[in-house]
Amino acid sequence: MKQPPSLDYDALLRVGYEEYRRFVNPIIAERARLAGEPLRVERVADGSPILSDGRRIEDMHGIQAFGQRNPEVNEALLEYLHSDRPSWFPSRVNPYAGRLAAILAARTGYDNAFFPCTGTGAVEAALKLSRALTRRPRILSIQGAYHGCTFGSCALMSPGIFRDAFGPHLPGVSALPFDDPAALEEALASGDVAALVLEPIQGEGGVRPLSEAFIEAACTLSEAHGTLLIADEIQTGLGRTGRGLLHSASWSRRPDIVLLGKALGGGLVPISAMLTRAALFERAYGRDFAVAESHNTSFAGNALGCIAALRTLELVDEDLLAGNRRKGEQLRRALEARLSTNPLFDHVRGEGMMLGLVLEPIDHPWLSFEHFGYPSLEGRSLVAPLLCRRLYARGFFTFPCGHDWGVVRIQPRYGIEEEALERFVDACAEELEQLAEDTR
Amino acid sequence: MKPPADLEGSRALVTGGSRGLGLELCRALGRAGARVAFTWAHEPSDAKAARASLEAEGIEALDFQGSVSDSGHVREVVAALEAAWGGVDLLVNNAGLTQVLPISLIDEADWDEVMDTNAKGAFLFSRAVLRGMIRRRAGRILNIGNFSSERLVEAPVHYAASKSALRGLTEALAREVGRYGITVNLLAPGLLEEGLGAMLPQHRIDEYLEQCPLRRLGALPELTRIALFLLSADAAFVTGAKIAVDGGV
Numbered sequence: 001m002k003q004p005p006s007l008d009y010d011a012l013l014r015v016g017y018e019e020y021r022r023f024v025n026p027i028i029a030e031r032a033r034l035a036g037e038p039l040r041v042e043r044v045a046d047g048s049p050i051l052s053d054g055r056r057i058e059d060m061h062g063i064q065a066f067g068q069r070n071p072e073v074n075e076a077l078l079e080y081l082h083s084d085r086p087s088w089f090p091s092r093v094n095p096y097a098g099r100l101a102a103i104l105a106a107r108t109g110y111d112n113a114f115f116p117c118t119g120t121g122a123v124e125a126a127l128k129l130s131r132a133l134t135r136r137p138r139i140l141s142i143q144g145a146y147h148g149c150t151f152g153s154c155a156l157m158s159p160g161i162f163r164d165a166f167g168p169h170l171p172g173v174s175a176l177p178f179d180d181p182a183a184l185e186e187a188l189a190s191g192d193v194a195a196l197v198l199e200p201i202q203g204e205g206g207v208r209p210l211s212e213a214f215i216e217a218a219c220t221l222s223e224a225h226g227t228l229l230i231a232d233e234i235q236t237g238l239g240r241t242g243r244g245l246l247h248s249a250s251w252s253r254r255p256d257i258v259l260l261g262k263a264l265g266g267g268l269v270p271i272s273a274m275l276t277r278a279a280l281f282e283r284a285y286g287r288d289f290a291v292a293e294s295h296n297t298s299f300a301g302n303a304l305g306c307i308a309a310l311r312t313l314e315l316v317d318e319d320l321l322a323g324n325r326r327k328g329e330q331l332r333r334a335l336e337a338r339l340s341t342n343p344l345f346d347h348v349r350g351e352g353m354m355l356g357l358v359l360e361p362i363d364h365p366w367l368s369f370e371h372f373g374y375p376s377l378e379g380r381s382l383v384a385p386l387l388c389r390r391l392y393a394r395g396f397f398t399f400p401c402g403h404d405w406g407v408v409r410i411q412p413r414y415g416i417e418e419e420a421l422e423r424f425v426d427a428c429a430e431e432l433e434q435l436a437e438d439t440r
Numbered sequence: 441m442k443p444p445a446d447l448e449g450s451r452a453l454v455t456g457g458s459r460g461l462g463l464e465l466c467r468a469l470g471r472a473g474a475r476v477a478f479t480w481a482h483e484p485s486d487a488k489a490a491r492a493s494l495e496a497e498g499i500e501a502l503d504f505q506g507s508v509s510d511s512g513h514v515r516e517v518v519a520a521l522e523a524a525w526g527g528v529d530l531l532v533n534n535a536g537l538t539q540v541l542p543i544s545l546i547d548e549a550d551w552d553e554v555m556d557t558n559a560k561g562a563f564l565f566s567r568a569v570l571r572g573m574i575r576r577r578a579g580r581i582l583n584i585g586n587f588s589s590e591r592l593v594e595a596p597v598h599y600a601a602s603k604s605a606l607r608g609l610t611e612a613l614a615r616e617v618g619r620y621g622i623t624v625n626l627l628a629p630g631l632l633e634e635g636l637g638a639m640l641p642q643h644r645i646d647e648y649l650e651q652c653p654l655r656r657l658g659a660l661p662e663l664t665r666i667a668l669f670l671l672s673a674d675a676a677f678v679t680g681a682k683i684a685v686d687g688g689v
Contacts, residue, residue, distance in 0.1 A: 365620065366574045438571065 013040055013052070035389050044068040047413055058420055060398045062354070062411030065238060065263035066315055073266030076311040077304065087303055092293070097301025100273075100309050107245055107313065110258060110275035115301040115309075119234040119261030120148025122272040123197070126257045127152045128295045129276065130195035130228040132284040137172040138193045140227075144178050144205030144403055147197060147232050156197055158205060158403050178202075179210055181217035188225040195228040195257075200247045203235040204402035207349055207356025207409055219253035228280075229253070234261035234272070235354060239316045239414065242325035242352030256280060266312040271305030320414055328352040331410070331421050338429040344383060344436050350410075356401065357408040357428070359383040364439040381406035383435070390431035396424050444672030448473030451525045452671070453517070455479045455508050455565055456535030457501075458486040460635045461584065461663055465532055466490070468664040469671075470499030477502035477521055479513075479535065508535045508561025518568040527572040530671045533562035533606070534584040538599045538636060551598045558602035562609055566624075570617060577620045580671045583610050585628040587686040593651070603628070607682060614680030623679035625670045630686020632658045654687035 017039050021029035032039060040052040047067020049057045059068065066073065089095070101113035114125050127139060141147070141156035148154075149162060155170035157163040177183050187193060196218060202208040210218075222229040236247035237260045248255050257280075261272035285292050299305075332348050332355055339345040339357075346358040362368070362383045369377035384400035387408055391398050401407040412421065452469045456462040457478025470476045476494070478501060480487045487503055494501045502524065506513030521528050537557040539550055562583055573579030586603040588595035607626055614624040631637040631648050637657050649655055663685055669675055670683070 364571065364575065366570065371616075371619075440571065 009042075013042065035392075037389075037392060047415055055395055057392075058396045058412070058416065058424065060396060060410050060412050060424075062235065062240070062409075063262050064267040065240065065353075065411075065414050066266055066312060067413045067415050068267060070266050070268070070312075070315070072315065073268055073308050073311045076307050077268060080303065080307050085303065092296075094301045094303070094306070096303045096306035096310075100301070100306040100313075103310060103313055104273065104275060108249070108258070108275060109254065110277060112276050112278040112281040114274045114295075115305065116272050116274070116297050117270045117299050117302075117305065118148070119232075119259065119272050120150045120153045121297060122234070122259040122261055122274045123147045123153045123156070123232065124150055125274040125295055126197070126230045126259060126276075127195065129257065129274070129280070129284050130230065132294075133228065133280060134194040134226065136192050136194040136227075138190075139170075139173045140184075140187055140193055140196045141173065141175045142178055142198050142202070142205075142210070143175045144202050144208060145175065145197070145199065146202070146204035146402055147199075147234075160403060162204075162402065178205075178208065179214045181214050181221075184214070184217055185221055188221050188227055191225060193225065193227045195230050196222050197230040197232060199232045199234075200236045201241065201350060201354055203354075203409065204404075206358070206401045206404035206407040207354065209349065209351060215251055219251055222256075223253055228257060229255040230257040230259070231255035232259045234259055235411075236351075237261075238263055238312070239321050239324055240352060240354050240411065241350075242321050242328060244321065245313075245316050247351075264312060265305050265308040266315075269305045269308040271302075271309050273309075324352045324414055327412075327416065327418065327421060328355065330418070331355060331412075331425070334422070334425040335428060338425050339432060342429075342432050342436050344432055344439075353412055353414065355410040357384075357387075357410060359387065359406050359408065359432075361406060362386070362435070362439050367435075367439060384408045386435055387428075387432060390434070391424075391427055394427040394431065396427055444472060444668055444674055446673040447530075447668065447671065450474045450529040450671075451477075451521065451527060452530040452532070453477045453479075453521060453528050453565075453569070454532040454534055455561065456481070457532075458483065458490040458503070461629070461632070461660060462532075462534040463490050463493070464660045464664050465534060465667055466494060466501055467497065467499065468661075468668055469530070470494055470497065470501065472668060474530065475525060477504070477517075479504045479506060479508065479517060481505065481507050481535070507557070508533075508565060509556035511564050514561075514564040514568050518565075518572075522572060527576065528569045529573075529578065530580045530582070531565060531569045532582045532584065532667065532671070533565055535561050536584065536586075536602075539596060540636075540640070541596050543597050546596070546598055554596075554598040555602050555605070558599070559605035559609065562606055566609070566613060570622070573622050574617065574620045577622075579617075579620075579622040580675075581613070581622065581624040582667055582670050583624070583626045584667075585610070585626045585682070587628050587630040587684050587689060589626075590628050590682060590684045591686070591689050593689065594647075610682065611680050618679055621676075623670075623675065625675070625678060625680070626682045627663065627667055627670065628682060628684040628686070629663055630658055630684065630689055632660060632663070634660060648689070651689045652687040653689075656687060658685060658687060 041049040042052045043050050104113055105111040116122050144158050145156050147156045154166055155173040231248040241247045243250050258275045265271040335348050344360050346360050350356045361381050384405045388398050398408050401409050452474040454462050454465050457466045458480035466476045466478050504517045537554050583606050585606045588600040589603040589607045610624050610626040
């Protein structure tokens with residue numbers, strides 16, 4: 001029998017990046033090469049990637065909230081993989097999904113769940129549930145939103161590179177001005193809005209928290225007008241902000257639907273969740289067998305994802321939440337203290353371990369997209385991309401918010417050591433000072 | 441030939457300006473009415489003598505000691521001139537170093553020292569002054585290269601390599617900053633009566649003269665006049681140029 005090609009990692013490192021360039025995305029490969037980004041991630045140690053030259057990268061993207069190759073999630077997955085248990089259940093009555101949904105119900109109060117494989121898959125499920133429930137045409141998002149890249153999610157998206165090329169978009173979808181209770185009240189008064197979709201803290205929109213007043217209005221007005229309130233907690237959930245397993249658990253009215261994703265699979269397996277109430281699910285899909293699976297996906301609730309999620313949820317306990325609150329606050333204060341005199345610094349916002357470093361635009365022609373040969377990007381801030389590039393060279397992977405390149409998103413792994421956070425603050429201060437020097 | 445009138449009041453920085461071509465450039469710029477500053481690395485007596493000779497002509501020059509390959513020194517010099525003058529309009533990357541050695545005798549440290557002084561120094565000073573030049577959308581950078589980057593001649597390989605690097609720097613930088621009205625040019629002298637020309641053994645001078653249609657070594661004023669032209673408004677449409685002043689070798 002012909003042997004499958006070896007997956008020897010050394011060989012993969014040698015050829016895999018070139019193959020990525022040739023067969024996956026040449027533009028991204030070129031960008032990484034031009035920016036001098038480290039590519040040869042050789043292994044993982046203590047939750048962080050290690051480059052082939054031995055340097056450690058502190059990954060602050062957020063998807064690896066529990067550290068890369070979390071040993072406990074790893075172990076749970078290995079145990080399953082070494083067993084003879086089924087990988088798929090033909091009846092689709094999946095005991096792993098059942099167990100995960102029961103645990104989530106106990107911990108969140110939401111007694112119905114659907115488990116797609118991606119965050120945007122959870123958004124799609126929520127949009128369809130809200131339409132099926134209310135039979136209303138309209139769906140509202142908030143300007144600056146990012147809910148994913150499939151067509152329904154894309155319709156909710158803030159205008160720009162993630163949206164513009166893909167129209168016409170889902171009809172009936174529009175965006176409210178950010179944090180504007182009056183606009184919300186006016187929009188809901190028409191009585192034809194199926195759902196209001198919001199991120200408690202917009203991620204790609206610039207790590208922008210919605211105000212308490214707006215959240216209160218959303219809770220009250222959505223209930224009054226029979227509109228479903230959907231909290232996209234793909235960024236803020238799983239303890240990221242330190243408020244709880246769900247950030248929105250502290251709101252005066254629990255959202256009708258909450259979405260989880262990103263690190264739900266422990267950073268190893270893609271899985272997301274749409275959480276709602278059984279009564280709502282039954283009203284939408286409980287009429288007969290034919291409609292019960294009218295929204296579904298083949299690998300929904302697959303064993304591997306659910307096993308990873310079950311072990312991951314055990315990691316989110318009170319100690320972790322308290323640690324995220326404490327470390328996040330320390331990081332915020334340290335950044336404010338060290339950067340406050342830099343002319344490029346504006347402020348730090350966000351909550352817990354989801355922070356945004358808001359920067360002033362660079363005002364010098366030699367640090368501009370026009371000078372770099374990309375006039376089509378002229379007008380976009382360059383400050384966050386430049387700082388992120390410098391920080392990457394210092395061993396910290398941060399990145400600019402997708403809709404606002406004036407904000408650096410900082411989402412450390414939960415287990416990050418305080419010493420590493422101090423080094424990060426030092427690096428931010430030094431590199432931002434150099435940028436300021438370059439623009440004087 | 442009269443110096444270009446538009447240099448009056450301009451702010452000029454010459455690296456390696458305490459002797460030889462650098463000092464003559466300072467003198468020529470001062471005579472043309474420019475404010476002049478120069479850097480020097482090693483000999484305080486040379487710097488003192490340079491200051492004295494300039495002052496004798498009523499040229500008050502600022503001077504700074506340090507290595508052009510030391511980014512801290514570069515930052516300090518440019519910051520001091522921005523504080524004193526408000527910026528630098530003209531930069532002459534003149535500081536250079538050579539060792540007349542065959543490749544068998546060039547150590548790694550020799551290579552690094554020559555490359556650092558001749559190529560990296562020009563990069564650091566250009567980068568430092570460009571921030572202000574680009575903001576003002578005006579400026580002139582003149583790199584003092586060597587005919588060894590333009591001709592097939594026998595030259596120490598690290599020196600020739602460094603001067604070829606300077607040629608590449610000139611061309612690429614001219615392309616990059618031309619959009620701001622800044623010019624970058626290269627002046628590539630041949631053997632002069634002073635400097636290296638005065639140190640070479642006679643048989644090497646003879647070899648040069650055999651190759652040189654004009655059958656003589658160059659003189660400093662023949663370089664400074666062209667340098668002043670390239671720094672003046674008369675050369676506003678000249679950028680990325682490599683001008684060999686070597687008698688036609």
